[in-house]
Amino acid sequence: MAFDVLRVGELARFEFTEEEVKKFDGHIKEMLRMISIIPEVLETEAMVANKVRLSDLREDVPQGSWDSFDVLANAPKKKSGFFVV
Amino acid sequence: MEFDVVIGLEVHVELKTKTKMYCGCKNEFGGVANSHCCEICLGMPGVLPNINKRAIEYAIKAGLAFNCKINTSTKLDRKNYFYPDLAKSYQISQKEQPLCVGGFVEILLDGGTKEKRIRLVQIHVEEDAGKIIHMPESDEIFVDFNRSGVPLIEIVSEPDLCSPSEVKAFLETIRNTALCLGISDCKMQEGSLRADVNISLKQKGSSKFGTRCEIKNVGSINGATRAAECEIKRQKEVISSGGEVEQVTFRWDETLNENMVMRKKDKSVDYGFFAEPDLPQVEILNEEIEEIKTSICELPNQKIRRLMADYKLPYADAYLLMEDDEKNAMFEAVAADFSGEPKKVANWILGDLTRILNKQNISFADSKLTAKNLEKMLEMIENNSISNTAGKTIIEVLMKQDVHPETIAKQQGLLQQSDQSVLEDVVREVLLENTHVPELFKKGKTNILGFAVGECMKRLKGSGNPTLIKEILLKQIQGSVEV
């Protein structure tokens, strides 16, 4: 369980200054120490908040689509109706 | 060194629901870019997914058709990664409690004579991403989110496939089954069916699996087959030259006909799966599963095998009939009453009828041809009342009108003269006027008979039964005496 700021930053799509790396490294290691006090458990069935019946799911009826003008309204860059990267 | 080829497939099939998996936007191919989108499938801040019931039902149908166990309690998981076409930067998929577990796909090989069972790991539901278009002139990429959120099922096979032809058979079975179930339009040119092909080579006799390479997102069955061929060849070459296969991810290039490297073992991919907190677990009742089961039609490979066995049809014919419900229905209706071989019925339907439909650019439903009339026509050919050629004319009329074929034959003078004495008289006349015929025949030039038959047909104005005429000619030439 070796924490590596740069590698995790890569996964999360961040670039860090040296200062940030040092700062985060310290903070995160402290939090990991904190987390390590939680006892291990044998059964780890994830608790799911609630259940829904198949019959209660959404009906397959079209609704709610936007005009493409609205779709692109917040786009930082757009051209000919597309988002541009 | 001898190798076993080990292939596993992950097939993505787009479900043809009316709306997307998690929102009410239209699930429709084409259309103006970014015109079937809303805040949910665009991954805007604060939005939440809403499960489409029909998508789950279709997925259950697929699971039942492929003999899976349906989990009556199923949950969704987040698969996290960054890509411009992935609106939320995670895909809602299933990892731990997928909808369908296990199962198998039975494929037909070697012209339908051999069956093989390909085991499945699971079938789960997930959502499609948007579409990226690379602009050739610049570095820019354009993104269209119309496809973002379209419901998919992913069919994951065990690595039971051993050859490119098995890959082909597997994908064709998936496609035909999905079409038969009515859950997907399987239009590969629209991207409704895509496959990831995983290939490794195992040394014969060894239990150790080789390094697996993956060809991602192949959009055609032929493409997947050829991609597999290329990769198998490549891996064999690497090993034979003493090298080791490294893990590589490819994409298949349709135009170049080769696998292009996408990335070597990717450091940057870690999906960080966890249970989707925004969605509840879906509970399915056994009665609901049973109801879906009753809606499942005869499956494609079942149908092929039945047509081959019950009607003695060859695999190719059975396959074509399987692909077309209307033609198959007519075939079985006609074959039920027809006294001759069912193969003849198949020939007419798959041959002339199909040709005429294509030429006139009409659909099966648009033609007036009834099973009853076709059957009657085939009987008339069978008992020599009309010739095969006459049938080709009559069928064109039958496609436009519901009328007894005998009526048409009479109107057009197509009834074949089969009266023995009339034919004998004509033959005698022709032989008398063409004395070279028996001479040449006795000398061994048997094809002079064709000329003679032609002369007889001329005198009968084309309405003679050529088979009978030939018989009578032979008798008269050889001078056999009637008893």
Place this chain on the structure above:
Amino acid sequence: MELSELTAKELSQMLRKRTCSASEILESVLQQIQEKESDIGAYITLTEDLAKKQAQKVDEKLAKGVELAELAGIPIAVKDVICTKGILTTAGSKILENFVPQYNATVFNKVLAANMVVVGKANLDEFAMGTTCESSALRFTKNPRDLTRVPGGSSGGSAAAVAGNEAILALGSDTGGSVRLPAAFCGVVGLRPTYGRVSRYGVIPLASSFDQVGPMGKTVGDVRMLFNAIAGEDPKDMTTIPNKKFEKSFDIKKLTLGIYKEQFNEHVDPEISASVMKMVESFKEHGATIKEISVPYSEYFLPLYQIILTIEAASNLARHDGIRYGHRTQEFKDVEELYCKTRSEGFGPEPKRRIILGTFLSSAEFGGAYRKKAFYWMQKIAEAYDNAFKECDLLISPMSCSHAFKVGELVDPIKIYALDLCAFGASLASIPALALPCGLDSSNLPIGTQIIGPKYSEKFLFDVGEFYEAHCKT
């Protein structure tokens, strides 16, 4: 007394009696804003024009004798994580500083349907991550009670707006105390509802498993009215639950109040403990039974909360990539650089810290089934509270260990997280908790207490809180 100093209940009655107009109420609030907002800084965006139109419409309808909802005409501040169509919604972050949603959050639709008057979007810690409101990238909010101190967080702007009479009501959001702590620091009332009772649709998420929109106001009665207006199942949010009738009804003589043992510890300022105990005593004097109740596993609360929160937040915030909305870096050579630069420029240090931790905890590469383990313990904690509620009707505790800190006083992130120690339990157990003021300390700063109840007990909590306000408060 100024109209802006009154409660929603009082103003609602006055509107019905026609002794004042909605426009007059708004005018009074706007006056406060004009005088104090440059000091308090509660708002990121003020929606004065919209508010005036809304107030006018209410007055027109009332004049025609149209029957309106009880909160019609009441000015409200809306925390800037709640998406509001056509109105800037920033989550307190540079990465969304130009984001104008094309859709409303469900709770905002309810605010509009009730004809409330929207004063503006309230400041918060960036992406609701924080306990002091100092992490906002866009605005600096101070505690109206003492402008040298923080209002608490993350719903600091919402609490400050109410406390400073810059709004009569406010909507905040509570993940692990983000409504309750600022309520305590600012001396107002705030509720964390049972998880699932209020829709999260259109609310920019922090931790999907914990987030709830929380009503805030000057009195318990006001918060009750606002809760009733926003609660309810939402087909757009599949985690909402239908209301279940809570079997117990409030009767002070039959009430058993549990003193939450683990939360009266050595970290809590003695003045605060004393104030809360005074409240407890006053209940006792009216006939309630008091018991000391222990709820185990407190030492795991903070780490468990951090595990689930950071994993979910990291995933929730991954969508901010500069492609469809929000900030985008100016120059980049490829997609990867677009992502890294956009996100590094757009997110502040607190989101970065939590995203890194969450990414680490959920990655297969680094191993460990952290989240599953955390959910196992969450289940255990819910059971522990269930057991506690067999012994008592409600739990009472201090809302925080100290009063509002001075601006800039707390710098260690772990210490900042620890401010919410009293708050995590209810979040982990998905149960409701009400924060209400129970006095002032020797620095004249508000002291907040917390009453925690079982699932669906909001009405019961309100009844207890109103009883306290009516009969026990000094």
